[in-house]
Structures are given as structure tokens and as C-alpha cells.
Amino acid sequence: MDIFIASRLTAAVLLAAVITSAAQADHCATEHDADRNTLTEQEQAEGWVLLFDGKTMDHWRGYKQEGVPDGWAIEDGCITRVGPGGDLITREQFDDFELSLEWRISEGGNSGIFYNATEEYGNVYESAPEMQVLDNGEHFDGNNTLTSAGANYGLHAAAVDATKPVGEFNHARIVVQGNHVEHHLNGQKLLAYELGSDEWKALVAASKFNEMPGYGLATSGHIALQDHGDVVSYRHIKIRTPQAAQSQPANQGDDASE
Numbered sequence: 001m002d003i004f005i006a007s008r009l010t011a012a013v014l015l016a017a018v019i020t021s022a023a024q025a026d027h028c029a030t031e032h033d034a035d036r037n038t039l040t041e042q043e044q045a046e047g048w049v050l051l052f053d054g055k056t057m058d059h060w061r062g063y064k065q066e067g068v069p070d071g072w073a074i075e076d077g078c079i080t081r082v083g084p085g086g087d088l089i090t091r092e093q094f095d096d097f098e099l100s101l102e103w104r105i106s107e108g109g110n111s112g113i114f115y116n117a118t119e120e121y122g123n124v125y126e127s128a129p130e131m132q133v134l135d136n137g138e139h140f141d142g143n144n145t146l147t148s149a150g151a152n153y154g155l156h157a158a159a160v161d162a163t164k165p166v167g168e169f170n171h172a173r174i175v176v177q178g179n180h181v182e183h184h185l186n187g188q189k190l191l192a193y194e195l196g197s198d199e200w201k202a203l204v205a206a207s208k209f210n211e212m213p214g215y216g217l218a219t220s221g222h223i224a225l226q227d228h229g230d231v232v233s234y235r236h237i238k239i240r241t242p243q244a245a246q247s248q249p250a251n252q253g254d255d256a257s258e
Contacts, residue, residue, distance in 0.1 A: 036102075036236045037077055047240040048100075051090060051223070052079055054235070063087040063224065064119050071227060078104075078233035079225065081111070087124045088225040089117060094239065095220035096177050101237040102169040108138035109230030112153065115174060116221040118214070124224045126212045129153070129195075131174055131183050133232060135166050150183050150190040155203045158183070158190040169235070177242070 037054030051059045054077040062069040063086050071085020079088070094115075105111060110133070117128035130153040136142030142149070145157035150172070162185040164170050173184035179195040193200060195216055209215040225234055 039238065043238070047243075048238045049240065051101075051237040051239055052235065054078075057088075059090055059092065060088050060225075061091055063089050063117075063124050075233070078235045079237075080233040081225075081227050081231055084229075085227055087114075087227050089119075089124065089222040090224075093220050093222055094176075094241065096242050097175075097239050098241075099174045099223060099237075099239050100171070102171050102235050103133050104169045104233045105133055105135050105166065106231035107135055107166050109135050109232055110139055110141065110228040111230060111232040112226035112228065113172060113174065114222075114224035114226065115176060116216070116218045117224045118218050118221050120214055121212070124226070125153075127214045127216075127218055128221065128224060129155075129181070129216055130226070131172060132158075133172075133226070134163075136161055136163050137166065150185040152181070152183060152191060152193060154207050154209065155200070156183075156191045156193050158185070160188060160190065162186045162188040162190065169233075 037050065037052060039048055039050060055074065057068045057072070057074065057079060060068055060072075060079070062072075065086070068088070069085030071081060071083040072088055073080055073082045075082070097115075099113075099115070101113070103111070103113075112125075112130040112133050114124050114128035114130050117124045121127055132141070132147060132149055132151045132153045134141055134147075134149040136148050141147035142161075145151060145159075146154055148158050148161065149163045149170070150158035162170075164186065171186055173182075175182040175184070179197070180192065181195060182192045183190045200216070204210055204215060223239070225232075
């Protein structure tokens with residue numbers, strides 16, 4: 001075969017492989033991810049409950065809305081922000097809990113996971129702490145560990161950059177037990193803090209949240225997914241409470257949850 005033709009064919013084959021790989025990466029649900037948005041028998045025994053089954057958003061609604069806004073849709077087994085719609089919140093409220101989910105952010109994108117959220121104010125962030133969801137490499141917030149992925153936004157820094165490359169899913173875990181809060185990302189514990197402690201009060205007083213009288217005061221509330229104007233996808237969202245998880249406490253190790 002002519003060397004030029006052989007080279008052209010080799011290049012074509014490589015290009016096709018790259019395109020196929022990219023197309024597969026673009027989908028939330030693949031054969032490898034067939035077990036996403038489901039619970040194993042062990043997870044059920046440990047008290048986990050799905051907040052998203054990959055098909056419906058029955059557990060969710062818009063912030064201060066009765067239904068799910070048009071800006072959020074189910075795409076390939078993910079809850080995806082596809083346009084303007086505002087933040088999503090759970091219909092249920094939780095106090096002590098362990099939340100586990102996977103998120104994938106678009107290039108340069110920003111979103112967040114809120115907890116103990118109330119609907120007393122105009123915006124969810126006026127009451128609820130936030131675990132930052134971010135493309136650390138392309139978004140300017142990634143230059144500051146107080147606002148990078150996994151941080152307790154604006155107050156407690158992420159200890160390390162544990163994010164995966166943009167286009168891949170990250171596994172986030174939030175533990176709330178009384179006033180004790182932990183953020184974990186991809187198997188690494190990023191931070192821990194005590195709501196209402198003197199340290200926490202000092203940090204709030206020195207931040208923008210000082211102007212929000214209800215910030216961080218709720219002892220229970222909704223889980224929320226932020227619409228920050230960028231494409232973001234969430235999947236495999238599950239939660240358990242201490243009562244349901246008595247056989248395996250939430251702080252018994254991150255590796256087992258990964």
C-alpha cells in the first residue's frame with residue numbers, strides 16, 4: 001500500500017477513535033455507569049435513599065416554586081442545568097445526614113451544593129452553606145482555596161485540589177452531624193468545621209455573609225443545586241440519616257463510600 005495512503009488511513013482511524021471516545025464521555029449514562037442512580041442491597045441495608053433515580057425529579061422542585069423549572073432537565077441519567085431556571089431544592093428537609101453525589105461541570109463553569117437551606121430569603125445562599133462546584137482550572141474562583149471546588153464557599157478553604165479533569169465526574173460527600181460539617185471530594189477529606197462556633201462566627205463576620213442575618217443558622221433544611229448560569233450535571237444522588245445508618249455511622253471512612 002502507498003505510504004501516503006496508509007498514513008491517511010491511520011490518521012482517519014485515530015480520528016474516529018478520538019471522536020467516539022469524546023462522544024461517549026459526553027454522555028452521563030454509559031454501559032460502565034449502568035449501576036448509577038440505583039442502590040445496591042448493601043446500600044439499602046445501610047440506610048441510603050435515592051434522591052434521583054435517573055428518570056424523574058420527584059424529589060426536587062425549584063426554589064420557592066412548586067415544580068421543576070424548565071432550565072433543569074434529565075439528560076442521559078443526569079439532572080442537568082440546560083438553561084435559566086434558578087436553583088433546585090429537595091422537597092424533603094434534613095437535619096443530620098450524609099449526602100453523596102457525583103457532579104460534572106462544564107469548562108469554566110460554576111455551581112454549588114447547598115445544605116440546611118430555607119426559603120425565608122430571596123436567594124438560597126442567604127441561609128445555606130455551600131460546597132463549591134467549580135472548574136478550578138478555568139474559573140477565576142479556582143485561584144482562591146476559599147472559593148475553589150469543595151470549599152465551604154468563602155469561609156473554609158479546600159485543603160487540596162481533588163478535582164478530576166473537566167468532562168469527568170467528581171464524587172462529592174457532605175456529612176452534617178449536629179453542628180459538625182465535613183466536605184469530601186473524590187475520596188479526600190477537604191475540610192471540617194463547627195457551625196455556630198466562635199471560629200465560624202468570626203469568619204462569617206469578616207465575610208459577605210455578615211450582611212445576611214439568617215446565614216448558617218438553620219439546623220435543618222433543604223439540599224439545593226445551584227443554577228449559576230453554567231452547564232452542570234448531577235447524578236447518583238443519595239442520602240442517609242443517622243437513624244437509617246446506625247449499622248454503619250457516616251464517619252466510618254470515605255474509601256468505603258467511593
